[in-house]
Amino acid sequence: MGSRREEERNEKIIRGLMKLPPNRKCINCNSVGPQYVCTNFWTFTCLSCSGIHREFTHRVKSVSMSKFTTQEVRALEQGGNQVTVLRTVLPFPSRVTCSTL
């Protein structure tokens, strides 16, 4: 598993990703400063929407309370709210997912 240094680096990257304009708003309800990540879609989501994701059995992690692996951070770097918005507009989301990962 990741070393302490790796954990710190990953946390720093995630904090940076949270500052990107598309990730500063909850993907689901547009509320400011989402603190959760849905790891099914690699989107940033707020507390109340994270509860809704859980109802759909999506996996949700709290940014402040969870550790993220290097793999997860990479997926988030390539995902995020902006990419997902594009995906939902496109007619073949699964194909887009494959090509972007």
Ligand SMILES: [Zn+2]
């Ligand atoms: Zn929300």
